[in-house]
Amino acid sequence: MGVSNSYLSRTEVQQLLGVNPFGLWRLVRKYDDFPRPTESPKEPEEVWDGFQVYRWAAHTPEFAQRGAVLLRPLPEDVAPGRWAGYKDTVRGPALDWHTALGTIRLVHCDDRVATDIATEVAGRGNPDGVAVVCALYGDMSFHGPALVAADTAHPGIEYEADWGDVAALAGQDLPWWPDLLRLPHLIRAWEPGAPAVVAKVPANDNEKILRRVVGNDAFDVTSHLAATDMANDIRNNRIDAALHDNEIFGKEGHGERRNPVVIAAVPDTGHHPLRSDGDRQVLEAGWLGLALSTHPDAVAAIEVAVGRQPDLLPFGALTEVPVRPGAISERWAHRLTMCDPTAAHVVLAQGKKAEAFFLDPLTDMPVLRTVADHDGKQLWRFYAPLSLPAGDAELASVVLHHTVWVTTSDGHLHPAPCTPSEHLWWGNGYGDRPSEAATVINLLLDDLAATPNLREHWNAPKGLTALLNEDHKQGTELTRSTLLHARMTPPRTR
Template sequence: MGIGDTYLSKAEVQDLLKVGSFGMWRLLRQYKDFPVPEKNPYRRSYDPDPAGPVWDGTALYQWAAGTPEFRHRGAVLARPLSGLRQPGRHLGYRDTPHGPATDWHTDIGVIRMLHTTGSSAALSAAVGLAAEFNREIVTVCSLYGDIGATGPALVAVDTAQPRIAYEAQWGTVVDLVGQVIPWWPGLLRRPEVIRQWQPGAEVVVADVLAEERETVLREAARNPAFGVAARTALTNMANQIRNQRVEDVASEIQIFGDHASRDQTRMVIAARHDAAAHPIGILEEDDDVDDVLVTGWREIAISAQPDAVAATDIALGYHPDLLPFGRFTDVRAKEGTIAERWSRRLTVCDPTAAHATLAEGKQVEVFFVDPLTDMPVVRTKNDGDEGAKWLFYAPLALPAGRGELASVVLYDTVWITTTDGQVHPAPCTPGDHLWWGDGWGDRPTEAAHVVNQLLDDLARPISLRNHWSKAPTGLTGLFNEEHKQGTELTRATLLHARMTPPTLRR
């Protein structure tokens, strides 16, 4: 388990173990398992003087705990346990700045258990307690998120050495406490739930609270400005998000519960969700339902309602395939380029939800729409560094009745010219991207597969499923070359490449 990187200098090692220079010299020779020093990973190449060797603080601290001579200076929860111990006792719930906690009195002092998987919760809590000169709490544990050898994995930080985190065993804490320790699934790990627990208490049944995305979608679904299809789409996605959270809790309980059932003396699941109240129903997927959802999200994407902006932003991250556009793309706005030629047909418009998601965090000059594909387009202001840019979503398909593919132009993305004089950004699905050149071992099969389909039918809705196996080898090889920006590949060049057979291995 990787806990964290804390490196100690020679002077800090001597201070931790309370040895002098001679004692340090003796350690390196007497103990064959003494952690090996290493070069300081934080030393910069331009630092004037070498920083000297350093030691992995976690490894050294745990080594000390297992070495009789230095055991009293090593990690508290890594030290061998004494045979005779008094039963521990539960000191109750605590609200802390680092998350909900329960305190346990043991023979070695008070162990604070933080019921959070925050990456630095135990460290921050131990540092704060050490600054307060708290001598009662000897160590702080927090959850690591997965399962260790004896129960939920733990990170521990001792208040005597609040810089050094190490892995602790759930079973060690149980042995010190002398009774089972409660565990809560992540989405039920809330103060109002945890504070209800006492040793021997019944399992608490708690609600799975709605997260922000679900709340935003349900609020938007109540907006009377949206039609039936849009409200259905919003509600359905909210229900999907809700169900996923409920299923996550159920799965977590099952995984940790199965582990706990092997040794019922170590862990008790202290809270469960209300299974009778969930899940909220969602629409079963079929062609009719898909049509309703796609229609609904199209209405939302072209709406100017503030609720539509928030909902579209959520859909982009959660289920972009329902939206009426493909991959986000940005290209430099320069005269004489294929992008400038394309921009001549764009028409100025008022911004929609789709425009708002394109423009997020940008200084916008004008909002446009492509009249042939209905794709939203944004032109940013010239900021002096990167210059102005065109921001747009790639179309999912090109308009029918527009001739054949005449050529492909490579300029920041893949562009299509047609035999009737039109220019389009190449269509692309939301989860893919179009590129060319050496991809450090990753070949541009997406671009090759899209162009292969458009050569046969310009208006064909694009699919990129299994593009890595379906893209013609010759086209993939052509797009794998390091073409200059603005390179134009004619239809003849593309067809010839497509007909090139793969090289047979001998």
């Protein structure tokens, strides 16, 4: 979103201002505020910022009629414009106003469309006499929504325009739709004086995926409940977003004058809010069922959950470790059980080609073997567990090999547990310290079965953090006694 940059050659500046080379030489000396040339980002010759020249012309009486249409001084006692209906454009429906400066076409889209539409209009010969195309900038300005404009005379030069100026030229408040209700049929149906339409906020792709799971008898009731809960949360968030947009963009403006904005649509809140945030144990059981499923709908649902609420899923951070004979990971790999891929495996792969699929029988974590993009060497790719099976065992040591590994007093080996949104590392972090790993180790020293919470990892014991901040070699083992000693020892001050 925003105003795109444009650059003009010397010849293009002359054409825009209607002067010859001598005329350009003359006005550079006549006007101290004439924009200076700059180095071209692509060409060896000097160029001018198109917007600066266009704005300068609009503010300079001698060249005002060659400057940006909506930056020129407004005529005194400007005659009110009139609404001219909607026009379908290459970027959706727009509303036209016939004004004293020509037809202004307002497109209710904030995806850098002003230049696209002005170029298309000019290329068709401009049958509707459009002088300028305005599109939403995606932000709020002093007198209403911010606008980016492009004139059909010079569609490649974009500039910011004032909503209040456009409204003054149109002679009426201008309609505005919240982002999620910026629907073509609503824009086409609008007329001046029409009340705000109550409209249903359309479902996005994520909600559709989850509703599809709810309607699929291949899944059990807990999976239906989990998918319904997240789908309802998405719908509630989208309705709240539309209400918030209307509140922000429809509020009174700066000073005593209100913004000349007409809210054209409001979200249907007849059943809002839908029930969500259900029993966490039920939701986690439902997502576990989906993670273990082999149905394509389960894959799509898990992908939604990974991006939206990964803490409901039964696995932690995505981790990669090279397949290396003799490494600590080889010992772990010997216990893996080969299996058919589940939804969790497919999401774990993230489009990478998998050579084989596995399950860790002690933690139930999905694992796959793949190859690295940069060198083609084999990798173990897996989700870290959220917690470890402990029994009566305790942490015996930690091994540092591309992640943190935990050996236990009963002879087992595990990737250290981690939350879905963090990662475990050690060494010089160029100012950042490995307090996440220190927090996990500190917790497991006291309770091997504990589930880490890394929201306040910066409060990890300073001695443990200092130990892990050292650049240990791959495969370094830190015994329990070493870790306990570090936990009790304050780091040395420099």
